[in-house]
Amino acid sequence: MSDEPVVKVEGVSKKFCRRLRYSLWYGLVDLAAELTARNGHGNLALRRAEFLAVDDVCFELRSGECVGLIGHNGAGKSTLLKMLNGLVRPDKGRISMRGRVGALIELGAGFSPILTGRENIYINGAVLGFSKSEIDAKFDEIVDFAELRDAIDAPVQTYSSGMYVRLGFAVAAQLNPDIFLIDELLAVGDVAFRMKCFQHLLEIKNTGKTIVVVSHNMIDMNRVCDRVVVLDDGRKIFDGDISTGIATYESFLAKRRQAAPQRAADAAAWIDQVELFDGAGYSREDFSTGEDLIAEVTLTAKRKIANARLIVHVMTPSIGTLGSFASPHKGFAFDIEPPGAVLRFRMPKLPLLVGSYSLMVSLYGPGIKDFLHAMTDAATFKITAPAVDTFGYGVCHAVSFEHDWELVNFDREVRLRAAQSRH
């Protein structure tokens, strides 16, 4: 196979406008430019209320590569994917695609709710570009993949949302393009079906197709992609291997959230900073699963707060809050006297797996309403080792659970239980 890139994105930019009235007017202006055949070299001058949703992005994909586009909401991932699919035209730059393009962006495109699953398979298939004979040939395969044998002649509006997406995916799974564009699809259906989708995607990947995936789920990305492009405010900030990419993205995400700390206007006390140390007392940001973590919270007080409480949330960007704990839970009571205080808490044997984590720390007085201060991302840290296994043969996701195993004698156990149930 030639080493010629299959997808080539060269200096692509796209303007966007969130103000409806301006946006509609610019639409007319752009249309006039198109009709007079101007607009030849791309005009990037920003008009009022416009910004660059995609800003000078370049990358190339070769056959067999699976690349993930990641970034926070509004970073330009979906716009870029739409440009790759030809739905949105770049305002500057050039995109060339060599091969047939198939997009899994909308599942069940064209479905009519009052028609049956059978009829909708043909409609959705036609929207995706299949002929009737192709669908005829694949019909049974589609129904089996969707696991909808019994419901195939019922109107789609009677389907559960899970059944709906299963049917949509089953039709789309019949696509056999050279370049696959996928938008946030792996989050559909129940676990068994999601695993089926993964399996299907991996099979496609192994046949040397090129895949571009947009997702917010880093675990899923880890499963299928071997390269990521990280976007921030429309610009490419990273292009390379997946674990470095995800780490880059998560640290950008954390920075982005370090907004103004929330604090009551006339707060009598607040959190100044939270510092992290390892069990030996050294300042640390990188830990391994199972290590001890010690946090020091520096508080400032203008007047005395009796029976104050500190609440800690452990968060991770891709999942959210993993859990929380508070100082009174262990019977720890403290008063803060001006000018302030330093508290220390210990989290022994961190039960967390590889990833980025942060602590949200909030300070309360004794009552529920006595909110003083909440500090999002008061401290951030990473678990960097040991490596996880995203395929489910080892451990993965965020929490490290204790587990042990034994093989029991089937006969003895079953008889024992039967004997017990008779009594």
Added chain:
Amino acid sequence: MAVRSHSQHFCVYTPASQLTDPGRLFRLMLADLAASRELAWRLLVRNVSSRYRHSLLGYLWAFLPPLLTTSVFVFLQKAGYFTVGQTPVPYAVFLFAGLILWQVFSDAINMPLHMVQQSYSILTKVNFPREALVVAGIGEVLFGFLIRLSLLLCALFWFKVGVSSTMLWVPCGVLVLIGLGVGLGLVLTPVGILYHDVAHGLPFVLYLWMFLTPVLYPVPRSWPGSWSLVLNPIGPVLDTTRSWLLSGKPEHFGGFVIAMGLAFALLLVGWLLYRLALPILLERIGA
């Protein structure tokens, strides 16, 4: 420029206007029209079968409105509230024929914008030949007409008007009506996507337009009514086609031929505009 046809395997997207290479644009338009047949048929079947499945009266809805309108006007005319002059066939038949032809035009002019608005979610997410929506829409207009035509044929026998070989010309007239309607509808679609004023205003304009077209009455022979034939291209087309339906002799064939040329030109301009405008405007409505 989006150099991509739905049968091609290499595509390049750049900001350049598609009009910079008209030859290629024209080839892509024809290729996409051909590629849209299968999808258009599917969409047509979907729209027709889902339109009537959820109703008690089903296909009756296709001809109830013109039937009721005819009854009301015939009643008013019989009661002497207005006079329409001499019609070549019983007024009920004359009126019903006019109404179903007018409906072909009014359905056709509303269709492109309606199809686009109904398909926003797939238009903004799936890249399929956009011509399919319009082709399916034309099919729907024809389908509605054929149902109503069957009722008219019954009426022609009931009122002992009968049919003659002029009926063979009717498809030609209906196609010109559809061409004028779809052409105008396509020209209105780009603005209609951005501004809902088009969708709000169109029914009202069509309502007035119908009264200015010889639908409810025969073609006026004297000033100022006769001018409606010159300024209103629907007038001669509708009257000519109605004459063919009712075995009469068309009196405004010259106007019909001019309108036919106009329909062809409008369709071509509308198609071009639709094709150039859709990608630019759809990104504005997001979704």
